[in-house]
Amino acid sequence: MELLHTDTLEEARRKLEEQSQGLAPGVVEIGRAEALGCICAEDVVSEENVPPFPRSTMDGYAIKAADSYGTGESSPGYYRVTGHVHIEEEADMTVEAGEAVRVQTGSMIPRGADAVLMKEYAEEYVSGKLAGYRAVSEGENIIRAGEDIRAGSCVIFRGKKIGPADIGVMAALGIQKIRVCRAPVVTVISTGDELAGAEEKLMAGKIRDINTEVLAAEAEACGMAVRKTCRVPDDREEIRNAVEEALDKSDVILLSGGSSKGEKDYTKQVFEEISHNVFTHGIAIKPGKPTLLAFDPASGTILAGLPGHPMAAALIFRLVIRDWYLKRCGAARPLPCPAVMAENVSSNHGRVSCLPVKLRMVKKTEGSGTVTVEAVPVHAKSGSIFALASADGYVMIDRNREGLKKGEQVLVERLD
Amino acid sequence: MELLHTDTLEEARRKLEEQSQGLAPGVVEIGRAEALGCICAEDVVSEENVPPFPRSTMDGYAIKAADSYGTGESSPGYYRVTGHVHIEEEADMTVEAGEAVRVQTGSMIPRGADAVLMKEYAEEYVSGKLAGYRAVSEGENIIRAGEDIRAGSCVIFRGKKIGPADIGVMAALGIQKIRVCRAPVVTVISTGDELAGAEEKLMAGKIRDINTEVLAAEAEACGMAVRKTCRVPDDREEIRNAVEEALDKSDVILLSGGSSKGEKDYTKQVFEEISHNVFTHGIAIKPGKPTLLAFDPASGTILAGLPGHPMAAALIFRLVIRDWYLKRCGAARPLPCPAVMAENVSSNHGRVSCLPVKLRMVKKTEGSGTVTVEAVPVHAKSGSIFALASADGYVMIDRNREGLKKGEQVLVERLD
Numbered sequence: 001m002e003l004l005h006t007d008t009l010e011e012a013r014r015k016l017e018e019q020s021q022g023l024a025p026g027v028v029e030i031g032r033a034e035a036l037g038c039i040c041a042e043d044v045v046s047e048e049n050v051p052p053f054p055r056s057t058m059d060g061y062a063i064k065a066a067d068s069y070g071t072g073e074s075s076p077g078y079y080r081v082t083g084h085v086h087i088e089e090e091a092d093m094t095v096e097a098g099e100a101v102r103v104q105t106g107s108m109i110p111r112g113a114d115a116v117l118m119k120e121y122a123e124e125y126v127s128g129k130l131a132g133y134r135a136v137s138e139g140e141n142i143i144r145a146g147e148d149i150r151a152g153s154c155v156i157f158r159g160k161k162i163g164p165a166d167i168g169v170m171a172a173l174g175i176q177k178i179r180v181c182r183a184p185v186v187t188v189i190s191t192g193d194e195l196a197g198a199e200e201k202l203m204a205g206k207i208r209d210i211n212t213e214v215l216a217a218e219a220e221a222c223g224m225a226v227r228k229t230c231r232v233p234d235d236r237e238e239i240r241n242a243v244e245e246a247l248d249k250s251d252v253i254l255l256s257g258g259s260s261k262g263e264k265d266y267t268k269q270v271f272e273e274i275s276h277n278v279f280t281h282g283i284a285i286k287p288g289k290p291t292l293l294a295f296d297p298a299s300g301t302i303l304a305g306l307p308g309h310p311m312a313a314a315l316i317f318r319l320v321i322r323d324w325y326l327k328r329c330g331a332a333r334p335l336p337c338p339a340v341m342a343e344n345v346s347s348n349h350g351r352v353s354c355l356p357v358k359l360r361m362v363k364k365t366e367g368s369g370t371v372t373v374e375a376v377p378v379h380a381k382s383g384s385i386f387a388l389a390s391a392d393g394y395v396m397i398d399r400n401r402e403g404l405k406k407g408e409q410v411l412v413e414r415l416d
Numbered sequence: 417m418e419l420l421h422t423d424t425l426e427e428a429r430r431k432l433e434e435q436s437q438g439l440a441p442g443v444v445e446i447g448r449a450e451a452l453g454c455i456c457a458e459d460v461v462s463e464e465n466v467p468p469f470p471r472s473t474m475d476g477y478a479i480k481a482a483d484s485y486g487t488g489e490s491s492p493g494y495y496r497v498t499g500h501v502h503i504e505e506e507a508d509m510t511v512e513a514g515e516a517v518r519v520q521t522g523s524m525i526p527r528g529a530d531a532v533l534m535k536e537y538a539e540e541y542v543s544g545k546l547a548g549y550r551a552v553s554e555g556e557n558i559i560r561a562g563e564d565i566r567a568g569s570c571v572i573f574r575g576k577k578i579g580p581a582d583i584g585v586m587a588a589l590g591i592q593k594i595r596v597c598r599a600p601v602v603t604v605i606s607t608g609d610e611l612a613g614a615e616e617k618l619m620a621g622k623i624r625d626i627n628t629e630v631l632a633a634e635a636e637a638c639g640m641a642v643r644k645t646c647r648v649p650d651d652r653e654e655i656r657n658a659v660e661e662a663l664d665k666s667d668v669i670l671l672s673g674g675s676s677k678g679e680k681d682y683t684k685q686v687f688e689e690i691s692h693n694v695f696t697h698g699i700a701i702k703p704g705k706p707t708l709l710a711f712d713p714a715s716g717t718i719l720a721g722l723p724g725h726p727m728a729a730a731l732i733f734r735l736v737i738r739d740w741y742l743k744r745c746g747a748a749r750p751l752p753c754p755a756v757m758a759e760n761v762s763s764n765h766g767r768v769s770c771l772p773v774k775l776r777m778v779k780k781t782e783g784s785g786t787v788t789v790e791a792v793p794v795h796a797k798s799g800s801i802f803a804l805a806s807a808d809g810y811v812m813i814d815r816n817r818e819g820l821k822k823g824e825q826v827l828v829e830r831l832d
Contacts, residue, residue, distance in 0.1 A: 033632070036636060088622060089621045148797075163805065163832065167630060167633040168629055169801055169802055169805050171628075174624055176614065194504040198586070198588075200590075202468055205469075205503075213448070213586075216583075217452050218580040221579070335808070337753055361752075371825065380564075381559050384559075386466070386565045392751070415579065
């Protein structure tokens with residue numbers, strides 16, 4: 001009886017991070033509009049104030065706020081309208097005590113003015129006289145220069161996933177290009193004599209290849225670039241050829257199937273021959289134990305042997321490869337969702353478990369909070385792809401635990 | 417003093433849904449691999465069992481479970497090995513009492529066998545005799561035919577956003593194409609004489625156009641297809657020309673700026689002239705009151721006049737246009753994150769508020785839960801794009817409330 005030496009998940013992650021230092025850093029400069037969804041590679045610092053000058057946030061009259069104090073519906077204040085600032089113009093006048101300058105939403109505020117009286121609370125006469133029916137405080141209805149973005153401040157941090165509002169921040173600052181993390185180039189290989197393509201008619205004994213497509217989609221979904229997917233028989237030479245073909249063209253090679261102790265197990269041999277550097281021979285996790293990790297220093301390629309079971313392969317991809325990529329980019333892990341277990345779950349003492357769960361909102365009638373999120377375990381064997389598709393996230397069960405109790409709080413990592 | 421008649425957010429949503437019935441339904445059939453991130457338009461039903469036959473989940477021996485009862489480390493059971501099922505083969509033998517057939521992970525289980533004894537707990541002699549050191553229960557280490565997916569079951573529901581595991585489900589079933597919701601085609605127009613392009617040097621009085629790019633990115637991020645963005649001056653003819661040019665080519669026209677009561681307000685006039693059907697003249701929400709909604713029945717186009725303030729424009733896009741699209745697709749709204757307010761916030765009684773917040777995890781030392789999520793308000797004027805970029809989500813404050821109390825539970829809609 002041969003026993004595998006297995007790493008803990010943390011050991012495997014740490015080794016992968018250390019071993020893959022040699023992988024090309026990967027920063028690429030791209031245009032603003034293409035940056036949506038990319039991870040920012042360097043802090044972006046503003047060189048300008050936004051807005052560049054004080055602006056009115058209302059249609060109305062720029063005045064000195066002090067002039068309006070004590071005025072109101074029944075005791076209007078009176079002002080002399082001395083000009084108008086169109087929104088595309090520079091305000092080249094000064095507002096003195098008792099004066100008002102007509103402004104629109106977005107107009108530059110003239111010197112001397114420190115508030116805007118909304119036009120809904122004012123009445124302008126043909127004579128140029130203005131009655132104001134409300135007191136305004138200093139700064140009211142004005143956005144100050146730099147109030148949105150101050151020159152010199154960091155507006156997009158390294159590691160941030162660039163969202164629509166970040167595109168807006170760049171547009172506001174006239175930033176045309178941004179340095180983002182280069183997407184690792186990924187090759188996905190499935191091995192197994194039993195695998196048929198999705199387009200083939202199934203012969204007895206054959207099943208369809210799920211892993212190639214799930215892993216390619218997982219890689220794409222987290223921002224990696226999938227260059228090629230292929231399927232090879234459980235033949236040492238063919239596996240070796242497929243891996244060698246991909247070496248110089250890939251940052252990461254995902255090879256699934258063939259990493260259990262089956263009699264046709266060539267993944268480990270091939271990885272060892274090529275890299276002389278297989279550093280993880282199994283991870284103490286359920287599902288996902290038969291995971292191999294190697295780094296080939298010559299080509300700078302991560303070689304990952306993932307489990308053959310689809311759910312296990314997808315989860316290990318997330319827990320190890322995606323985690324490595326996000327850490328490397330300095331990206332914050334997405335905030336998990338606190339939830340309470342909807343039922344008891346048992347787990348293997350001695351190795352960590354990754355339990356897929358569905359989330360559901362439950363209205364409570366008592367207590368301070370009115371809503372709670374429940375995590376409902378998705379019970380399935382590690383081969384089940386539908387179970388994973390049904391899950392909203394997963395819960396990690398510590399290796400020192402024998403399970404989770406109904407009502408216990410857990411942190412759910414989301415799968416979306 | 418003219419007062420706008422405003423709709424509530426719910427009224428505006430309901431009107432938009434009703435009015436836009438005439439918009440072409442929009443289902444498109446695409447290949448499996450391209451479907452990642454699309455919304456499923458019709459329930460997908462499995463025509464096959466996955467796996468199609470019972471398979472071993474371990475390397476070992478297919479036996480009758482009953483034969484192993486009472487056996488163990490010190491009292492092995494003995495079996496006669498009668499064959500071997502390679503993983504790509506059909507199992508054409510039958511396992512009788514006292515017999516064992518060698519199987520690999522993934523092998524078809526032969527008739528008569530109902531469990532797999534792991535090879536780690538077995539010893540095979542050259543004679544073909546096998547000693548087994550463990551009892552296995554019926555079904556152990558076997559995945560049954562249809563255990564992952566049963567023929568006839570719905571595997572991807574209408575409205576589901578297709579994730580990596582769903583691609584795997586389709587691959588497992590040999591499904592090559594899927595009907596997904598057609599992405600609405602969107603034209604984004606910004607109006608304002610004060611707007612400069614991000615590539616221009618700013619002249620006094622000018623600010624850069626943020627809305628065009630934020631709205632295009634928001635539309636793209638929720639799966640819409642942005643055909644064109646443009647910027648036009650506050651000129652009725654130019655606005656009309658831009659809208660007319662886009663009518664037949666767009667499902668949705670987003671026009672931002674020019675929907676407040678400023679003196680150069682042509683959006684409403686243009687929408688009215690074109691569609692004769694402006695049904696929402698403002699929404700009782702902060703920010704985002706100056707929102708216009710129209711539907712042009714002739715071209716089947718939604719005309720949305722969004723606020724000029726970037727944060728307001730982006731939030732109204734999400735609350736109204738994105739919401740309409742998701743509802744139309746039958747998509748479930750993403751689960752909000754329950755959180756507690758980190759501080760008191762006041763709001764306008766009488767209209768609903770949309771408050772951007774950051775989320776943070778806080779460890780508690782007492783009580784049953786150990787972790788709580790706090791929502792920290794991002795205080796900003798509606799013009800601030802950076803504030804929106806800093807937020808993780810937003811909280812809706814009911815119009816009957818005067819604010820939120822520190823410690824109060826809220827549901828945060830995520831911005832990612």
